[in-house]
Amino acid sequence: MTKTRMEKLKTLKTIAETLNQGHDVRATLDEVLKELLSLTNLQSGWIFLIEEDGSYTLAADAYLPPALSRKEKVLMCEGECYCLTKFNNGGLRRAANIMNCKRIESAKELHCFDTEGITHHATVPLEGGDRRFGLLNVAAAGKTMFDEEELHLLESVAFQIGTAIQRMKLSEYKQKNALLMERNRLAQELHDSVNQMLFSVSLTARAAKTLTKDENLQQMIEFIQNLSQDALAEMKALIWQLRPGGLEKGLSEAIKSYGALIGLNVIFTQKGSPILTDEQEHMLWRVVQEALNNCKKHAGTDTAYVSLTASSCHAELSIIDHGAGFCYEAHEGLPSLGIKGMKERAEKAGAEFLIESELGAGTKLSIRLPLTNQKGRTVQ
Numbered sequence: 001m002t003k004t005r006m007e008k009l010k011t012l013k014t015i016a017e018t019l020n021q022g023h024d025v026r027a028t029l030d031e032v033l034k035e036l037l038s039l040t041n042l043q044s045g046w047i048f049l050i051e052e053d054g055s056y057t058l059a060a061d062a063y064l065p066p067a068l069s070r071k072e073k074v075l076m077c078e079g080e081c082y083c084l085t086k087f088n089n090g091g092l093r094r095a096a097n098i099m100n101c102k103r104i105e106s107a108k109e110l111h112c113f114d115t116e117g118i119t120h121h122a123t124v125p126l127e128g129g130d131r132r133f134g135l136l137n138v139a140a141a142g143k144t145m146f147d148e149e150e151l152h153l154l155e156s157v158a159f160q161i162g163t164a165i166q167r168m169k170l171s172e173y174k175q176k177n178a179l180l181m182e183r184n185r186l187a188q189e190l191h192d193s194v195n196q197m198l199f200s201v202s203l204t205a206r207a208a209k210t211l212t213k214d215e216n217l218q219q220m221i222e223f224i225q226n227l228s229q230d231a232l233a234e235m236k237a238l239i240w241q242l243r244p245g246g247l248e249k250g251l252s253e254a255i256k257s258y259g260a261l262i263g264l265n266v267i268f269t270q271k272g273s274p275i276l277t278d279e280q281e282h283m284l285w286r287v288v289q290e291a292l293n294n295c296k297k298h299a300g301t302d303t304a305y306v307s308l309t310a311s312s313c314h315a316e317l318s319i320i321d322h323g324a325g326f327c328y329e330a331h332e333g334l335p336s337l338g339i340k341g342m343k344e345r346a347e348k349a350g351a352e353f354l355i356e357s358e359l360g361a362g363t364k365l366s367i368r369l370p371l372t373n374q375k376g377r378t379v380q
Contacts, residue, residue: 008153011039015157019164023171025049028164029060036138036157037062040150043140044068044118046076047126047161050134054088059134065116067107075103083123083135092135095124095151095158099144117141122151124158128166136161187242195235202228237262237293251281255288255306264296265303272310274371283349284317284367287342291319291365294338299323299363315369322362 015032022028033045046061046068058076061069068075081102086092098121107115121139125132136158146154205225209218237258252268259266276284288306295304301323309316339355346353346367357363 007039008156011036011153012156012160014039016160019160022164022168025165025168025172026059028168029161030062032161033060033136034062040138040153041140042138042143043116045136045138047137048084048135049165050084050087050132054084056084056134065107065114065118067110067113067115068103070113075106079103083137087125087132087135092123092125095122095146095154097146097151098123098137120144122146122154124151124154126158126162126165128159128162128164131162131166133162133165183242187239190235190239190242195232195239198228198232198235202232233262251276251285252308254285255292258289259292259304262292262296263302264292266292266306267303268306268308270308270310272308272315274308274310274315274369276315276369276371280315280349280369283345283351284369287345287365287367288317288319290338290342295319295321295323295363299325301362310371313371315371317367317369319365320362325357325359325361325363327357327359 015035018032018035019028022031029047033047037043037045044061044063044065046064047059048056049059050056058073061073061076064073064076079102082100083092083096083098101121104115104118104121107113118139118141120143121137123135123137126134126136136154138154202225205221205228209221209225212218212221252270255268256266292304295301299321301321303321305318305320307318307320309318342365343353343355346369349369351367351369354366354368355363356366
């Protein structure tokens, strides 16, 4: 067996071991890309994940030259290029040499940043089964052409990566489905048991009140009735959070429906139509839920104002009430676990979380979410 053959098998074996251990798509792609460059003595690489509608994300990159990594890799994250266009048109089925890369050409035209000698790159589609996931691109200084043997190796690696992506996405789907089923089970159990018991307590208290003329006892029974009704409302809100019945109609409808459920008048306004991923929409939804709960419990007002504003780069969501407010100083930390949870949820999604409040003057929560060129749902 030739040395070249041995090196190819070693490369494929090492990458296969890394991919087999991976559970998170982006982390695994980042690791395997660096391994590939090290094993093949190539200089730089990047991976695009491409959705069915043609939108894409820069899922991994390694050792990009300054010209391509400037300004948070803006040249790699925006706009079209030859390899993406050919992929989306169905014309890129095998590894190929890209002779005119728009991203590299754009970087050269800026003159003030170094491409480190990279002028061309190879590109190869990532496929698994009958699904196509994106593109693997690699380059090296002064390398203008990849020979057939090199392209064949890249195709083998790309097939491994595509198969691993398919496995990880399937695993992720199964985990999400299992979580959804468990949430539905809990919601059903709460509805069938605790919810019905609270309803029975409320009805019993109402009936008991008519059986006595003792004012003190009547007041106590009325207190029990009101308490059970409040607990019943809390339980309905909890069940709704476990199994939300509104996001399929869009974020705005879900917010309005939830406000009506907890007895809060929600005035919703929107400017622009941001395109959100499912994860981003879910994050905003959960934060609004918690904010409306806080408003209902603590603000002493029956109205909340929710606004969603979108530009080409950001979406901003604000929840405002003109209720009791509270004393808040940023350096003293957040005042409750609920607000801390909202902040953590927002920041995990890459958003900025802001809070403004003053005693007697109400509260404003704001989330500023960067929008990237990726597949999502248009909020209307």
